[in-house]
Amino acid sequence: MTPLLAFITKEWLEAARTGKIIILTLLFVMFGIMNPAIAKLMPWMMEILSNTMAENGLMVTDIQVDAMTSWTQFFKNIPMALIAFVLIFSDIFTKEYKSGTLLLVLTKGLSRYKVVLAKTMLLLSLWTVGYGLCFAITYGYNAYFWDNDIANNLFVSAALWWLFGVWVICLMILLSSLLQNNTGVILCVGGTMLAAYALSIIPKAKAYSPTVLMNANSLLTGAEGIDAYAHAIAIAALLCIACVAASIPIVNKRQL
Template sequence: MKTFFAFLKKENMELIRSGRLALLLLLFVLFGIMNPAIAKMTPWLIKMMASSLENTGLLITEIKVDAMTSWTQYYKNIGMLLIIFVLFVSNTLTKEYQKGTLILVLTKGLSRFKVVLAKTVVNMLLWTLCYWMCFGITYGYNAYFWDNSIALHLFYAAFCYWLFGIWILSLVVFFSSVTQSNTSVLIGTGGIIIVLRLLSMFSSTKKYLPIKLMEGFSLLTADAYVKDYNIAVIITIIFSLVCIGCSIISFNRKMI
């Protein structure tokens, strides 16, 4: 296990030295603050626009802002943040192929499966840190300005989207183990999501798909129930483990 932790430490140091850690943290903090800030500023922005809109004959009534307004903004932004995160980590193995750095590491005795596990652990821990930090900042500001109790099943809904991100990262690791280029990783991951999007158009299959976890906002507004997501949660966990397992098998057979 010493070689595994040594490689894990090396990956963490690379995150820090490359500036990716600082940039991602800054981005997620910024969006965590923006969610309640935009909600708080909405009445002021509407008021500023009201005078100009009156000339066109449009009348704007008073806008009510609460914690739900901020959480709506949160779920609009978190998808974009996940895309940005994937773009940052999609070269998790492909850059090693291009630089030839894995050859030196493997010849020193590090097992191939430990390389995949270390890459997976680092990316998933980074996603966990960034995601829950963004959520925590939004939650804190919402609690200060309004009342989070208006949003039902708040933490379970947040858990669902976090788990969806974990599954996406397992796809990134899988396609990184079977392809040589960063572009192929993104195309493969995006292709799977598009296919599941199409399948989710059928109500009979939607509840079984990881895509279901992106709709956690429905829990907040009582338009859905926790039990509606349980099957998708279990299947997503299984899919994630299968992807990681297949990544290890594929990487063990890969010519580097």
């Protein structure tokens, strides 16, 4: 077994031992089930509320739900899963700095850049599997209850949101390698997201903000094509590479 593979295995076992993988799995499964469940229960919930609303002079019409309703819930709920992911793994480097365990690994001959690559590969693998699991569960329930064909560009929309998550994770890796504690990492990730969102408000700069990748509804309804996201895709991909690449010299110069 190569040192890189051995370190990835060690990181995975540690994540499993501390319960992080179980928590992530439960979260992604829960959100995957929740999306069609909310859509299915929505007419019943509105019927319960209709009596109260009628007393206030408001009329509630019949609500028709379909797979599009469930997919709308999917893209509303998946940000919470990403937030949970960041909260759980924001200490990916800061904990190593505090405990000194990284020094033990380096003394066994593993290069520092391989440490960065190993941690990146692990986190992106966990995000990909978790996100894919959530998507597959929602897709399966939607296919059973309704018809997924109503959603345009479904897999492209899902891929765009996956890429957004990859960018956030790469940013988290950079900040965790740079800062002293995970609280600072969380705050800086949140601040960067706000800055990117503020950029998307500017009409001329909107197409270049990675947060545009979160807007899947326009693709699902067919209001926009994939071309509208080309700049955001390119910027997000470049930022992912830049974040990981910048993490390597930071870790190389870090005093352990």
